Amino acid sequence: MPSSKRPRLGYWALWIFSFLSYSWAFYIPGYSVTRYNDGEPIPLLVNKIFSDHTQLQYAYFDLPFVCPPSGKSHGGSPFGSGQSISLNLGEVLRGDRIMTSDFEVTMGKDVECAAVCTREVSRSDVKWARQLIRENYVIEWILDNLPGATSFVTVDKSRKYYASGFKLGSQDISPSTGRPRFFINNHFTIVIRWRSAPEGGKLIVGFEVYPKSISAENRKEDGCPAAIHKPQEGLGLFIPPNMAHLKEKYAGLSYIPEDDDEDDGATLKIPYTYSVYFREEPHIEWANRWDLYFTNQEEGSMTHWLAIINSLIISTVLGVTVFVIWSRTVQGDIKGEKKGEGLLDNLDVENDADMSSDDEGFEDTSGWKLLHGDVFRTPAYSGLLAPLVGSGMQLLFMTTGLLVLSCLGVLNPSFRGGFVSVGMGLFVFAGIFSGYFSGRLYKTFGGSSWRKNTLITALLFPGLAFCLVLILNLFVWAQASSTAIPFGTLVGILALWLLIQVPLVYLGSWSGFVRAKPWEHPLKTNAIARQVPPQPWYLQSPAGPLLTGSIPFAVLFIELLFVFKNLWQDKSGYYYVFGFLSAVSTVLVITVVEVTVIATYSRLCSENYHWWWTSFLTGGSSAFWIFAYCIWYYIFKLHVTGFVSTLLFFSYSFLACTVYFLLTGTIGFLAAYAFVRRVYSAIKVD
Numbered sequence: 001m002p003s004s005k006r007p008r009l010g011y012w013a014l015w016i017f018s019f020l021s022y023s024w025a026f027y028i029p030g031y032s033v034t035r036y037n038d039g040e041p042i043p044l045l046v047n048k049i050f051s052d053h054t055q056l057q058y059a060y061f062d063l064p065f066v067c068p069p070s071g072k073s074h075g076g077s078p079f080g081s082g083q084s085i086s087l088n089l090g091e092v093l094r095g096d097r098i099m100t101s102d103f104e105v106t107m108g109k110d111v112e113c114a115a116v117c118t119r120e121v122s123r124s125d126v127k128w129a130r131q132l133i134r135e136n137y138v139i140e141w142i143l144d145n146l147p148g149a150t151s152f153v154t155v156d157k158s159r160k161y162y163a164s165g166f167k168l169g170s171q172d173i174s175p176s177t178g179r180p181r182f183f184i185n186n187h188f189t190i191v192i193r194w195r196s197a198p199e200g201g202k203l204i205v206g207f208e209v210y211p212k213s214i215s216a217e218n219r220k221e222d223g224c225p226a227a228i229h230k231p232q233e234g235l236g237l238f239i240p241p242n243m244a245h246l247k248e249k250y251a252g253l254s255y256i257p258e259d260d261d262e263d264d265g266a267t268l269k270i271p272y273t274y275s276v277y278f279r280e281e282p283h284i285e286w287a288n289r290w291d292l293y294f295t296n297q298e299e300g301s302m303t304h305w306l307a308i309i310n311s312l313i314i315s316t317v318l319g320v321t322v323f324v325i326w327s328r329t330v331q332g333d334i335k336g337e338k339k340g341e342g343l344l345d346n347l348d349v350e351n352d353a354d355m356s357s358d359d360e361g362f363e364d365t366s367g368w369k370l371l372h373g374d375v376f377r378t379p380a381y382s383g384l385l386a387p388l389v390g391s392g393m394q395l396l397f398m399t400t401g402l403l404v405l406s407c408l409g410v411l412n413p414s415f416r417g418g419f420v421s422v423g424m425g426l427f428v429f430a431g432i433f434s435g436y437f438s439g440r441l442y443k444t445f446g447g448s449s450w451r452k453n454t455l456i457t458a459l460l461f462p463g464l465a466f467c468l469v470l471i472l473n474l475f476v477w478a479q480a481s482s483t484a485i486p487f488g489t490l491v492g493i494l495a496l497w498l499l500i501q502v503p504l505v506y507l508g509s510w511s512g513f514v515r516a517k518p519w520e521h522p523l524k525t526n527a528i529a530r531q532v533p534p535q536p537w538y539l540q541s542p543a544g545p546l547l548t549g550s551i552p553f554a555v556l557f558i559e560l561l562f563v564f565k566n567l568w569q570d571k572s573g574y575y576y577v578f579g580f581l582s583a584v585s586t587v588l589v590i591t592v593v594e595v596t597v598i599a600t601y602s603r604l605c606s607e608n609y610h611w612w613w614t615s616f617l618t619g620g621s622s623a624f625w626i627f628a629y630c631i632w633y634y635i636f637k638l639h640v641t642g643f644v645s646t647l648l649f650f651s652y653s654f655l656a657c658t659v660y661f662l663l664t665g666t667i668g669f670l671a672a673y674a675f676v677r678r679v680y681s682a683i684k685v686d
Contacts, residue, residue, distance in 0.1 A: 033197070033203065033286060034144055034203075034204075035197050035199065035200065035201030035202065035203060036107040036194075036201055036202050036203075036204070037107065037201050037202070038107055038108035038109075038202075039106060039107065039108065039109070040075075040106070040107045041074065041075020041077070041104070041105065041106055041107075042075075042105045042106065042107055042143060042144065042192075042204070043075070043077065043100060043105075043143070044101050044103040044105050044141060044142075044143050044190075045085060045098050045099065045100060045101060045141065045142040045143070046060040046061065046098070046099055046101045046139075046140075046141050046142075047059075047060060047096055047097060047098050047099075047140040047141065047142055047147075048060055048095060048096060048097055048139075048140055048482050049063070049132065049137045049138065049139050049140070049168060050095070050137065050138060050140065050165070051132075051135045051136050051137045051138065052136060052568075052569050052570070052639070053135045053136055053639050053640060053641055053645075054135055054640060054641060054642055054645040055483065055640070055644070055645040055648040055649060056476065056479055056481040056483055056642070056644065056645060057095040057481055057482045057483045058132075058137075058480070058481055058482055059097035059099075059482040060097070060099070060139065060140075060141075061082060061097075061099055062097075062480070062482070063129075064121060064122075064125040064128070065119060065121045065125050065126070065128075065129045065184065065270060066119065066272070067102065067116045067117035067119055067272050068082075068117075068119075069081040069082025069099065069100070069101070069102060070082075070102050070117075072102065074102065074104050075104065075106070077100070079100055080100070081099075081100050081101055081102045082099055082100065083099060083100045084097070084098070084099050085098040085099065085100070087417070088416075088417050088418070088421045089417070089420065089421045089424055089489070089492075089493075090416070090417025090418060090419060090420030090421035090422075090423075090424070091416055091417035091421075092417070092485065092486065092489050093417070093420050093485060093489070094417055094420060095481070095482045095483040096416065096417065096482075097482045098142060101141075102116055102117075103116070103190075103274060105143070105190065105192070105276055107194075107202060107278070108202070108278055109276070109278070110276060110277050110278060111274075111275055111276040112228065112275055113222075113224035113225070113228050113273055113274075113275055114224070114273060114274055114275070114276075115222055115223030115224055115271065115272070115273050116272040116273065116274065117271075117272055118216075118223060118269055118270065118271045118272070119269070119270045119272065120267040120268070120269050120270075121267060121268050121270060122266070122267055123239055123266060126237050126238070126239055126268055129168075129169070129182070129184060129237050130182040130237050132168055132169075133168055133169035133170065133171055133182050133183075133184070133237070134171065134180075134182070135641065136167075137167075137168045138150075138165035138166055138167055138168060139165055139166055139167075139168055139209075139211075140164060140165045141207075141209065143192070143204070143207045144204040144207065145414055145416075146204065146206070146207040146289065147164040147165065147207070148164070148165065148166060148190075148207050148208070148209040149162035149163060149164055149165075149166075149206075149207060149208050149209070149292070149293070150162070150163045150164075150165065150166045150167070150208075150209070150210075151208050151210075160292060161292050161293070161294075162208075162292040162293045163293075163570075164293065166185075166188075166209045166210070166211050167185060167211055168184070168185060168211075169182060169183050169184045169185050169213065169237070170182075170183050170185070170213065170234070171183070181236055181238070182236065182237040182238075183213040183234035183235060183236055183237065184213060184235055184237055184270060185211035185212060185213050186212075186213060186214060186235055186270050186271060186272050186273070187211070187212045187213070187214045187225070187228070187272075187273045187274065187275070188209055188210070188211050188212075188273075188274040188275070189209070189210040189211075189212065189274070189275045189277070190207075190208070190209055190274060190275065190276045190277070191206070191207075191208040191209075191210065191277050191279060192204060192206070192207060192208075192276070192277070192278050192279070193205050193206030193207075193208070193278075193279050193280070193281035193284070194206075194278060194279075194280060194281065195280065195281055195282050195284065195285075195286070196280075196282075197286075203286045204289075205281050205284040205285070205286055205289040206281060206284065206289065206292070213234035213235050214228070214232050214233075214234065214235060214273075215232060215233045215234060215235050216235055216269055216270070216271050217233075218232075219271065223271050223273060224273050225273070228273075228275065235270060237268070238268075239266050239267070239268050240266075290412075290413055290414065293413065303558065303561075303562075304559070304562070304580040306558060307558035307559045307580070307584055308580065308583050308584060308587070310554070310555070310558060311555040311556075311583075311584055311587035311588065311591070312587060314551065314554055314555050314587075314591060315555065315587050315590050315591045315594065318551070318591060318594035318595060318598065319590070319594055321594070321598055322594050322597050322598060325597070325598065325601055367604065367605045367606060367607045368601070368604035368605050368607075368679070370530075370607055371530065371604060371607060371609045372523050372680060373523065373524070373525060373526035373530065374525065374526060374529055374530045374609040375523070375604070375609045375611070375676060375680060376521040376523060376525055376676075376680075377525050377529060377609060378445045378446055378525075379445075379610065379612035379613055380613075381613075382442070382445040382446075382447065382612075383442070383445075383447060383449075383452075383453060383456070384456070385441075385445075385612060385613065385616065385669075386438045386439075386441040386442040386445060386447070386453060386457075387438050387453060387456045387457040387460050388460075388616065388662060388665070388666070389437060389438065389441055389616070389666050389669055389670075390433075390434040390435065390436075390437045390438025390439075390441070390457045390505075391434055391438075391457065391460060391461040391662050391666075392662040392663050392665055392666025392667070392669075393430075393433050393434055393437045393438075393666055394427065394430040394431060394433055394434035394461075395427070395430075395659055395662055395663045395666075396663055396666060396667070397426065397430040397433050398423055398426040398427045398430055399585075399663060401422075401426045402419065402422065402423050402426065403578060403581065403582045403585060404582075405422060406419070406578035406582075407578050407582050410422075424493075424496070427501075428496050428497075428500050428501045428504070429504070431458070431500075431501040431502070431504035431505040431508065432504040432505070432507055432508035432511075433508060434457055434458075434505055434508060435454060435457060435458070435504065435505035435506060435507065435508025435509035435510075435511075435512065436508035436509065436511055436512035436516075437508075437512065438453060438454070438457040438505075438508075438509060438512065439453065439454065439457075439508065439509035439510070439511070439512030439513035439514075439516075440512035440513065440516050440518065440519065441512075441519075442512075442513060443512070443513045443516075443518040444518040444519045450509060450510075450513040450514070453509065453513075454505060454506050454509040454510075457505055457509065458501065458502045458505040458506070459502075461658075461662065462497050462501065464658070465655060466493070466494070466497065468651060468654075468655055469485070470490065472647065472648060472651050472652075473485050473490070475644050475647060475648075476644065476648070478644075479644055483648075521677065521680075522677060522680050522681035523680050530607075530609065532607065532608050532609070532610070533606070533607050533608075535606055535608055536606065539602070539603055539606055539608060544599070544614075544618075545599075545614065545617040545618045545621040546621055546624060546625075548595050548596075548598075548599050548618050548621060549618070549620075549621025549622035549623070549624060549625055550622070550625055551591060551595050551622075552588055552591050552592050552595060552622040552664065553622040553625035553626060553629075555584065555587055555588050555591050556584065556588055556622070556626075557625075557629060559580065559581060559584045560626070560629060563581070564630075564633055564637075568633070568638055568640075568649065569637070569638070588664075589664075589667055592619050592622075592664050592667050592668050592671070593667065593668070593671040595618065595619075595668075596615050596618050596619050596667075596668035596669075596671045596672050597671055597672065597675045599614070599615070599618045600614070600615050600618075600672040600675060600676065601675070604676075611672060611676065612669070615668050615669045615671070615672030615673070616665040616666070616668060616669040617665065618668050618672075619664045619665045619666070619667050619668015619669060619671070619672075620660070620661035620662065620663075620664045620665030620668065622660075622664065623657040623658070623660045623661035623664070624657075626656075626657050626660060627653060627654065627657045630649075630650070630653040630657070634646075634649060634650070
């Protein structure tokens, strides 16, 4: 390499690695800084409860055992408690139900104890509360766009970190009966950490909540405990059985169940109180206030690096293989086989329909050269392949946009629901690319019913996704969960699909089919198809694409562990290492291209010209391994309980694998198409 080019290459390499290392931990925690003065009210919003053991979430105010909103306004706010906050599409789809509350928080004013209400709950409500505590549900509140956090310390006690949310209650084993006891957390100690702003006022840099269960006994007139900071007996979720009612109900039976939960008028009173303390924290910058939510994730940075190294090793080995195929095999055949070149110069493809006599001249050449008259033959079911490739291009545009925006910090934890909202917008807008590539490929295949192709492209994948979500929503609706998508939101999504995306697909398809020319092929196709000789077992069964799909999966599976953990286990956590994910995704794309090129070349060398569908299936076949990984993860890592939660897990896993299949399948198809065109253009007939 000339010495003048080395500094330039070194400069670009340094710039790329600097950008990646910067994006691995770069995020923007918010776009507007809110400053508070002493005595200024700070709204405390309540959201939902969620658990790592189930996919069902519930709005906080839908719980029958918490204080309902009084409707009173606090701190001069024009809205009373229980007022819903406007949510974006992503927040609604992730199950958020954010509302104003009756908790009064004033900047700089400590409150040792304040009562909210005393809630009377029935036996059935107590039973449900115990079930939620058994499933480890946690509560999410929001203050200054920060989720209320439970504070933890690392094992070596060197660092502090947060986990979003705090426990609904606790359980233990009764020493006298040996049966489980359940306690509801009814007192909340709110700690707000602040620092002074250079421009004046105070900035909130931390929001911690420490819940506690305190018995309803020994309380003051205002409802607060007499000794709030001393160890006290917890408030047990237990209503003594009404033996008279049970004897009457189970008259004549030798056994009377004492845990009958039928409402008989008996109630349990749960007093709710809270404390507020402000503590100055000068060592935390406002721009870094989200760091404590990520400290625990940084411990896995070494694993992320191992994932990248593993990906690079696999991709490099495949890259060397592709280089050998191209530089020594393909180009060597073209340059070294003078006999074959001489025959190609005298071919008359238009007038010779069979060309069997000319093929005899290639008996001593590579098998792929014998397919010059059939390699671009229109594949079977081309009317389905074109829409699938179009949908894949749509998903590729959406995914690329999300990764770029995430690495730049535009999509960050403070932009609640932003990832889903922006992704939905990019997907709808990318309908024009879906229509264009589908229409132009359909025209290249010789299709004529472009409006039918447009309709299939616009309805196939979005229709599958919408119908699946609608069916799942019926199950979630039956559970009265906030995970259920409201009817109005479903109508809005349907309108986005039919009124915006479908016209964009039509516009793109019209441009690709009517205005653009079909992609030209370097060789013309024979009138009579060549007979394909017997193929090896790995080329005539689904085993071939499945085996090749294991290689891209090997690139991805380490990073998948982190993604799955944040999606299915640490719902309170925030995945933010998009720089690592982008790096692995880039290597994944390169690996898919390399694997597909190698598989396509092997098929052509076996004198098999049916490479169109195979390239698409080879590129997307690692989706099978990812779904198998989902099954393994469900069995050995998750602790999901309930039929609905299991159904949600596997249904959404299937939908995610379908997205991945279309995306990587399209990448593989385009790579094979470009490879075949480039190879056969070298023997193009003059």
